[in-house]
Amino acid sequence: MSDLLTFYDFRVLIPIGIAASVAYLGIYIWKYLIVWPIKTFLSLRFVILFFKAIVNPFKIKQYPPPYKPNKKRNSNKKTKANGTNEVQGKIVKRSQVDQYIFNQSTLNATANSIFSPEFQYCEELTRDALFEKYPDHAKKRELCSICIENLHSKDLLLLLPCDHVYHRDCLHDFKRTLQTTNSNQVVMVRCPTCQLNLVRLYQYYIDHGLDFKEVKFDNKG
Numbered sequence: 608m609s610d611l612l613t614f615y616d617f618r619v620l621i622p623i624g625i626a627a628s629v630a631y632l633g634i635y636i637w638k639y640l641i642v643w644p645i646k647t648f649l650s651l652r653f654v655i656l657f658f659k660a661i662v663n664p665f666k667i668k669q670y671p672p673p674y675k676p677n678k679k680r681n682s683n684k685k686t687k688a689n690g691t692n693e694v695q696g697k698i699v700k701r702s703q704v705d706q707y708i709f710n711q712s713t714l715n716a717t718a719n720s721i722f723s724p725e726f727q728y729c730e731e732l733t734r735d736a737l738f739e740k741y742p743d744h745a746k747k748r749e750l751c752s753i754c755i756e757n758l759h760s761k762d763l764l765l766l767l768p769c770d771h772v773y774h775r776d777c778l779h780d781f782k783r784t785l786q787t788t789n790s791n792q793v794v795m796v797r798c799p800t801c802q803l804n805l806v807r808l809y810q811y812y813i814d815h816g817l818d819f820k821e822v823k824f825d826n827k828g
């Protein structure tokens with residue numbers, strides 16, 4: 608018997624077999640327990656980032672954010688405003704809005720919003736509906752002071768919180784004209800009659816968690 612090892616000798620085959628098993632196990636562990644989870648994690652992350660990048664330019668953020676009633680702030684208790692005044696009960700006075708210190712960038716974003724959120728706090732209704740709901744307006748024989756025309760029964764109107772009423776389209780045209788003539792400025796729509804700043808009023812309600820349907824606005828207070 609020669610001591611020379613041949614390949615088929617079990618003293619060679621066993622260590623080779625063990626080494627092969629260990630190597631295979633190592634590769635297996637590397638492949639499925641380390642590389643695969645990392646790859647999956649990264650690819651998922653990139654898939655998400657990829658879709659975000661695709662979707663974002665087309666996504667128009669809903670502005671203004673949907674109204675959420677805030678029971679704590681919108682109660683009858685005194686609500687602390689960031690400015691100099693407090694909202695008490697359900698009445699917002701014009702002077703409170705005038706004195707309130709706004710976050711300028713938020714206010715500008717509201718003013719520049721293509722959704723014209725400031726008009727959301729104006730009631731949209733026909734003249735017939737206006738006269739029925741607010742009989743005081745029926746007595747006044749008002750004109751739309753933008754187009755200086757009578758209000759006709761089926762005309763769509765906007766009733767502003769200051770109680771001034773205009774044709775809806777006239778008010779939107781009024782805003783558009785303001786924007787085109789002051790294209791490099793932030794345009795804040797004001798009531799053409801009493802100069803109430805509708806953007807500031809809207810932002811005031813949002814900042815204080817107030818629902819315009821529940822709050823009475825006092826234009827003279």
Ligand SMILES: [Zn+2]
Nearest residue numbers: 751754774777
């Ligand atoms: Zn008009």
Ligand SMILES: [Zn+2]
Nearest residue numbers: 769771798801
């Ligand atoms: Zn007004």
